[in-house]
Amino acid sequence: MRLTIGSTVPDYELPDHTNTTRRLSEIQGQDPMILMLARGHYCPKENQQQLEVAALQPKIRVAYTQVVTITTDEPRGAQEFRDAVGARWPFLADPGRLVQRDLDIQEYTDPYNDPMVPHTLVLEPGLVVHSVYNGYWFWGRPSAADLWRDLREVTRAIRPDWDLSSPGLRDAWESGDRTAFFGWGPGR
Numbered sequence: 001m002r003l004t005i006g007s008t009v010p011d012y013e014l015p016d017h018t019n020t021t022r023r024l025s026e027i028q029g030q031d032p033m034i035l036m037l038a039r040g041h042y043c044p045k046e047n048q049q050q051l052e053v054a055a056l057q058p059k060i061r062v063a064y065t066q067v068v069t070i071t072t073d074e075p076r077g078a079q080e081f082r083d084a085v086g087a088r089w090p091f092l093a094d095p096g097r098l099v100q101r102d103l104d105i106q107e108y109t110d111p112y113n114d115p116m117v118p119h120t121l122v123l124e125p126g127l128v129v130h131s132v133y134n135g136y137w138f139w140g141r142p143s144a145a146d147l148w149r150d151l152r153e154v155t156r157a158i159r160p161d162w163d164l165s166s167p168g169l170r171d172a173w174e175s176g177d178r179t180a181f182f183g184w185g186p187g188r
Helices: 024-028 044-055 057-062 075-085 098-102 144-158 169-174
Strands: 013-015 021-023 033-038 066-071 091-093 119-124 128-134
Touching: 013 091, 021 024, 024 033, 024 066, 033 044, 044 057, 044 066, 044 075, 044 144, 066 075, 075 091, 119 144, 128 144
Parallel strands: 033 066, 066 091
Antiparallel strands: 013 021, 033 119, 119 128
């Protein structure tokens, strides 16, 4: 599978940092998601990116956005990586390199560690790829501004109540129809 805009990421089921099996779609729910495919804890570029996203956690949380890191570390290493950067989101462990092989993103220039070429994906609900960043070189990784822009676009597209002045929204609210309003409709 190629990581391209509009493609769907496979619904991987992997152990998290506590060794609990988690499925990407269950973590995502109906929210936008940042998915980081990481080399592993040993990479200073990885640590820097995870630290930057961790600094955004308060904003990400109030924006109803999910974050997941998939690393080639064992679950214990994923826990240590997560703790070291102060992350509160799940770190999924893929020491068997399932994701690396499935997405054909082996970083062949590092045969010793056999990592994935790091990628950051912004996903629409349903694990649909909205944007792809190839982070082999650090500047290929998204900045906070890049993520903010991408997540604004995704959220605007999936939240009917993005603009409360949209025609019909006030009438729906006043009639008691809350289905178009986040937090009020089914599933929230």
